[in-house]
Amino acid sequence: MVPRELYPTLALLVVLYLVVIAFSYWGVRRIRKGVNEKDMEVKRRLYELAILKEISDRTGYSLNIKKILDVIVGSLNQFLEYSAVSYMLLEPAKVIFKADLERSVAPHFIKEVRTRMLGSLSALLGKDLSQMEVEETITGAIMIDVTEEPVQSYFNIPLVIGGELVGVLTIAHTKAGLYKESEMEILYKIVNQASQAVTKLEEVVKTEQGKIAAMLESMLEGVVMTDREYHVIAANPASKLVIGYKGEGTPTIFDFIDTFKEVLDIRSKLEEAIMLDKIITVPEIFFGNKYYQIVVSPVKSNVGFTKGQTLGGVVIFHNITHEKEAEKMRNDFTSMMVHELRSPLGNIKKIGEMMRSSKVLEDRKATSEYVSMLYDSSSSMLDLVNDLLDVAKLEAGKFAIEKQHIDIKELLVERVKFYDTTARSAGINLKALEGNDLPNTVEADPSRIIQVMNNLLSNAFNHTRKGGTVTASCFVHKKGASMVDEAQAIAAPWRSEGMSLNGTTLATSVVIAVTDTGEGITEENLTRLFNKFTQFSSSVRSSEHKGTGLGLVIVKGIVETHGGFIGVGSKQGVGSTFYFTIPI
């Protein structure tokens, strides 16, 4: 038996024991609860990871937000309870509304969700969307009219891509009191992560597109890209120039097909390239006064799961007009040289024919005529060959002159006398005008200066009709003075139209000029006169002007070797002035 006096102690012990047990039980419960919570948390995290992985796997590199949202919506039921999950996306012309029903709900439930979502989207965007067309898709459980349950719980998450609101995601339930903000953390995370992924991917794509766009923009070749259905995806500015497209935005494939229909069937070339998977080159078409080489090629994907697939076609317009022009010039030059060599050769052959078969040799006078014709023909051939050699030397920088002290005035007067007979027989007036302050001598190569004067004078005669006038003049040009004024001072005619210099920038020098009253030269041709090849392009050298045209090229070379300048001015229908300077 326990002594009575021990009762309180015992009672205390019992109480203490009970307290300890109670505390232990409570403690264990608390720990268990904590463990459970931790367990839940881990499970939730794992699920979160799983869902994120699934989202990223299933959407791949998709930029299509709808596709990504469909994946999210399809996976949510595994960890959240709801009657319906839906999303609403704002597109330029309409609003897309898609709801996935987890359980059957009444039509008015969907209607309410839709109204609420449209309301929050309007509020978030700060604009009225009530008039917008809504494209509605309902999936999952069927709708029934028997239940009347309204929306009791509702949670909205904005969808933001690249800092811009594009829509909202919503879960809704017929049960009340669900969806506290804190519980929706995971949903936020999922949506946020998906948005971030899309944003990043969009940025990468934009940067890449930007690079490609910048490259396309700056390309001189016209580039047009189409998809497999031949819709134009991209057309660079050069391609718009090719077809003369002045509208805003991208031209359609028909703009290209119609523009080229006379010369090339672009559509069938694209079809061929895409179907046969090969690059097609059209070496040359002539269109809109230009020559183009056209390359049509299939475009293939080289990344992602579409790798190797043909995505469409590309048409490249390469403007080859310059190459063609250069080629034409070279051909013209060659055929002109052949022509100029054939004429005297043909004549020499015919002279031989005549001397052999007819009575030329029996007649002393005829014989001497034919011998001098032989001499002239071979001389003109030799001149031509010498011209070619001169040009070759000029081009190689090996053109040499022998300078002497020469009386330029005397040289000119002598040339004018030489041409007197030509002038008389052609019925052309020939005048010589000299300034009175000319120096006694200048330093120059006399034979080369005579070559220049001959060239300018004979050109002038060739272009002046009967009754016209050729004036040779010679005067001193002072640095800074106007050459027009200086010419006027000795009453020399001067055609300054189109002259590149008025002389004020030239050093003090002797000016020798030849002015004719011929048909004149067009402004465009003035710039081409001294160029070896352009001389012969058909527009400059029409059949009316015989001769190689190498003369002026050589003349320019001679003058420049002397440190001088050669210039020309002309007025159509009035005449031309050619002048050159010899520095003093």
Add this chain to the structure above:
Amino acid sequence: MTKKILIIDDDRIFSKILRDGLIGGGAGKYEVFTAFDGDEGFEVASREKPDLIMLDMMMPKVTGIEFLKKWRAEEIGKNTPVIVETQLSDLEKMSEGVELGVRGYIIKSDYSLDTILRQVEDILK
């Protein structure tokens, strides 16, 4: 009866050979005139009313085509037979001549005098 032939060509040497060839080869059948550009050619043609014109296409000042257009516009020039002298490189311009009623072509450097004479004879027959 002698036939009048007018040669319009700025190549004086070719012109002279052709003239001598026609006079010698034709044994007095032909009276030959020469002109060295289109303007002069028109003057001589108007004065002499030739039975045949031998025309160079590439001439300075007034070209062969210009001369021919002007000559065809004249009453007396409508039906004058014309032989065009050309170089191989001008063959593409032939169509222009056909429209103006050109009867024959000779390629200057390639055709021998004999060939040219035969062509002249054929046309004047």
